[in-house]
Amino acid sequence: MHPAFSVILFTVISGAGYGLFILLAAFHLAGIGPAMSHGELLAHGVASLGLITLGLVFSTGHLANKKNAWRSFMRFKTSWLSREAVFAVLFYPFAGIYGLGVLLQGAAIGPLPALAGVIAAVLAVITLFSTGMIYGCLKTIRQWNTALTPANYIMLGIATGATLFAAIATVFGNATTLHAGVAMVALVAAAVLKGIYYFWISRVNGPTINTATTFNRATVRLLDTGHTAGTFLTDEFGYDPRKDTIDNVKMGVFLLGFVAPVLVFASILSGAPAGIAWLAAVSSLVGIGMERWLFFAEAKHVVRLYHGAQTCTNSLAEPARGRTTVAPVTDPTDARRWELGDTPGGSGS
Amino acid sequence: MRLGLVIDMDTCVGCHACAVACKQWNTSGTTGALTDYRPYGEDPSGVWFNRVRHYEVGDYPNNKTVNIPMSCMHCQHADCVNVCPTGASYKRPEDGIVLVDQDKCMGCNYCAWACPYGARELDREDGVMKKCTLCVDRIYDEALPPEERQPACVITCPAHARFFGDFDDDNSEVSRLVRERGGVKQMPELGYKPVNTYLPPRITRPIPIDDVRANRVVSSVKDWVNKMVAR
Numbered sequence: 001m002h003p004a005f006s007v008i009l010f011t012v013i014s015g016a017g018y019g020l021f022i023l024l025a026a027f028h029l030a031g032i033g034p035a036m037s038h039g040e041l042l043a044h045g046v047a048s049l050g051l052i053t054l055g056l057v058f059s060t061g062h063l064a065n066k067k068n069a070w071r072s073f074m075r076f077k078t079s080w081l082s083r084e085a086v087f088a089v090l091f092y093p094f095a096g097i098y099g100l101g102v103l104l105q106g107a108a109i110g111p112l113p114a115l116a117g118v119i120a121a122v123l124a125v126i127t128l129f130s131t132g133m134i135y136g137c138l139k140t141i142r143q144w145n146t147a148l149t150p151a152n153y154i155m156l157g158i159a160t161g162a163t164l165f166a167a168i169a170t171v172f173g174n175a176t177t178l179h180a181g182v183a184m185v186a187l188v189a190a191a192v193l194k195g196i197y198y199f200w201i202s203r204v205n206g207p208t209i210n211t212a213t214t215f216n217r218a219t220v221r222l223l224d225t226g227h228t229a230g231t232f233l234t235d236e237f238g239y240d241p242r243k244d245t246i247d248n249v250k251m252g253v254f255l256l257g258f259v260a261p262v263l264v265f266a267s268i269l270s271g272a273p274a275g276i277a278w279l280a281a282v283s284s285l286v287g288i289g290m291e292r293w294l295f296f297a298e299a300k301h302v303v304r305l306y307h308g309a310q311t312c313t314n315s316l317a318e319p320a321r322g323r324t325t326v327a328p329v330t331d332p333t334d335a336r337r338w339e340l341g342d343t344p345g346g347s348g349s
Numbered sequence: 350m351r352l353g354l355v356i357d358m359d360t361c362v363g364c365h366a367c368a369v370a371c372k373q374w375n376t377s378g379t380t381g382a383l384t385d386y387r388p389y390g391e392d393p394s395g396v397w398f399n400r401v402r403h404y405e406v407g408d409y410p411n412n413k414t415v416n417i418p419m420s421c422m423h424c425q426h427a428d429c430v431n432v433c434p435t436g437a438s439y440k441r442p443e444d445g446i447v448l449v450d451q452d453k454c455m456g457c458n459y460c461a462w463a464c465p466y467g468a469r470e471l472d473r474e475d476g477v478m479k480k481c482t483l484c485v486d487r488i489y490d491e492a493l494p495p496e497e498r499q500p501a502c503v504i505t506c507p508a509h510a511r512f513f514g515d516f517d518d519d520n521s522e523v524s525r526l527v528r529e530r531g532g533v534k535q536m537p538e539l540g541y542k543p544v545n546t547y548l549p550p551r552i553t554r555p556i557p558i559d560d561v562r563a564n565r566v567v568s569s570v571k572d573w574v575n576k577m578v579a580r
Binding site for chain 1: 358365368387391392393394396397400401402403404405406407408414415417419428430431432433434435436437453454455456457458459461462463464465466467470471473475476477533534535536537538539540541547549
């Protein structure tokens with residue numbers, strides 16, 4: 001899949017914003033960790049809402065016809081993209097009531113804004129889930145069509161949010177071992193889930209060029225795609241990065257996204273200045289940005305089977321097995337095999 | 350009614366006439382222009398509703414060229430319609446034709462992602478998704494003589510490899526062909542239930558290749574000498 005830059009920015013930035021809000025609501029409303037000052041609560045809230053809004057603005061970047069973007073709320077009943085849009089917008093009034101409560105009443109907010117805060121946090125999780133399901137529900141892309149996809153989106157959002165939460169807390173001198181510990185646990189959980197995802201997609205199977213062309217009992221090779229230049233389909237689905245590029249980026253995902261931030265928090269726990277949590281936050285955001293690029297780059301749409309890919313996992317360049325047309329074989333007995341019924345895929349299934 | 354196409358992979362010669370006729374009819378049809386990008390440039394591209402691809406099936410010498418024209422399959426389980434967030438994509442209940450309302454489309458490409466058959470193409474000029482309409486602006490046109498109320502691709506096919514009709518009617522030509530020739534569907538395992546059906550190549554007599562001269566040392570040397578002498 002062609003990785004659209006606007007979609008990468010949107011999912012990473014908004015994901016971190018929702019994660020940050022979930023952490024804020026959990027720490028504040030459930031009374032976990034040290035009491036937060038008025039200013040710190042507002043800083044977390046403004047940062048999370050700012051990131052979410054910035055991401056949503058970026059998300060319209062890949063639309064070819066932006067004036068109809070408002071219509072994306074219309075098909076809540078069947079479309080995960082529509083559901084994401086609805087939940088993302090529904091989040092705002094509840095987060096707003098909670099934020100207003102904090103603004104007017106400080107940390108000791110009344111039951112109504114607190115309830116709104118809980119609902120907003122739940123909606124944040126649901127929005128992250130909907131974002132993951134946009135990709136997870138597509139049967140055409142086997143690498144995405146797994147429950148791991150929405151699980152990854154939720155966990156990566158919470159992990160990046162947790163690093164930001166710990167970093168912002170340092171500004172107010174309120175960062176505790178709990179902040180660093182929660183961030184580390186979230187990062188490790190996200191890394192394990194992402195590791196399972198990479199393991200899973202390395203051995204995924206599905207349609208082949210045989211089921212795509214209906215010839216299930218013979219080797220099928222593309223002779224000609226019928227067009228001289230690229231098409232919408234090759235632009236959108238023909239993205240084929242080199243294997244070593246993918247391996248290098250994957251290394252970056254784990255090093256920058258998970259290992260470096262965990263090491264930063266580990267050093268904070270063993271006495272380093274808390275301010276370096278910002279390093280962890282920036283590093284995890286860059287690493288997850290690379291993860292999002294890889295998420296698209298490794299996804300192989302089944303329409304590639306019509307453009308010469310043999311399976312729904314390999315690249316367009318990989319050849320078919322079996323003899324090729326140029327093999328100098330002129331054994332006349334081969335022709336008689338037709339009569340014996342050994343036909344090359346005469347009838348599919 | 351369940352309207353769709355039957356495409357005969359036995360008789361299709363891969364001439365692309367259906368694709369060109371489709372482009373000609375639909376570029377001035379209800380779905381507006383099928384924009385061409387750089388039409389006179391080095392790498393001309395553009396929007397097509399119908400594309401013909403060519404494959405080699407089987408291993409030499411038991412191999413065969415098969416041409417596969419593909420357009421919208423008007424699936425019974427059309428995920429492109431389900432995933433559309435705006436409601437621009439819809440499937441007509443009366444005849445099963447899948448269409449895009451271009452006034453509602455926001456050009457997010459999501460329906461193209463959901464389509465396994467590559468039937469949808471974004472028109473970058475207009476910013477909206479476009480696709481095969483099964484010539485809905487033609488098949489119901491009572492101003493046309495009845496025999497012309499068919500999709501442009503079906504009428505134009507010189508090999509008579511394309512058929513249009515109602516798959517719900519057991520006595521229609523398309524139903525009969527599917528029954529008699531063992532019609533097959535592409536990627537049935539995805540569960541989209543495509544309506545368009547393909548007829549596999551017939552099993553025919555083998556084409557003798559006994560008379561093809563074997564590639565022996567003597568003949569190779571002869572060929573080489575002849576080539577050298579001619580020049």
